[in-house]
Amino acid sequence: MNTTLLEQHLVYRFTDTGLLAKALRHSSYVNEQADPAMEDNERLEFLGDAALSLCIGHLLMARFPELSEGDLSQTRAGLVNAGWLADIGRSMNLGEYVLLGKGEEQTNGRNKDSILANAVEALLGAIYLDGGFDAVMAVVRHKFENDIEALAALDMNRNYKSLLQELTQATDGKAPTYEIIDETGPDHDKTFHCRVSAGDIQAEGSGKNKKTAQQDAAHKALALIKGEPLP
Known part of the structure; x- marks a missing residue:
């Protein structure tokens, strides 16, 4: 699979392409393979979720110095959700790259919010392992900062x-x-x-x-x- 365009969307080029490949393997695909050593993207998803939460927290604190801890937490929770992450995935045409099992293929899995959101988090986990915190922060800033600015434009002091x-x-x-x-x-x-x-x-x-x-x-x-x- 040629992932050059995906890396261009991320503005990040992997040193270890095996991490990128793992980030794109859904469990439904791995379950249908004969290779018992093949791993799906769920562990990378776990790591990426933590990395994303830290990065978004950092960006929100810098952008909204007047907000309390509670307001910051509420804002982060509103941003880091499956629907939002799935939209980010769609902006990268991520569904074209995810490897799915036959059942998920037949039920339009490439456009499911849950699968796309999990794949975005897995990619961030892979970038963290491949390039460290600065690398994943650069990607998060590139892909997500417009959304944070859009929230600022709506007057974050009022919900x-x-x-x-x-x-x-x-x-x-x-x-x-x-x-x-x-x-x-x-x-x-x-x-x-x-x-x-x-x-x-x-x-x-x-x-x-x-x-x-x-x-x-x-x-x-x-x-x-x-x-x-x-x-």
């Missing part, structure tokens, strides 16, 4: 989704619903468009990931409810 939910549940007892209605732009620089329905109010927002699109839609719905100009 519009939480505010909207509190308001609508107090008035009609129902939580708002969110729907991604469109995705525009190239795979490496997508913009997500979201519609929120809150009682009789509907509003649309956009962002560089699903979370920020939802926050933008909630922000606009709050403005409509309060009779304020749209942000």
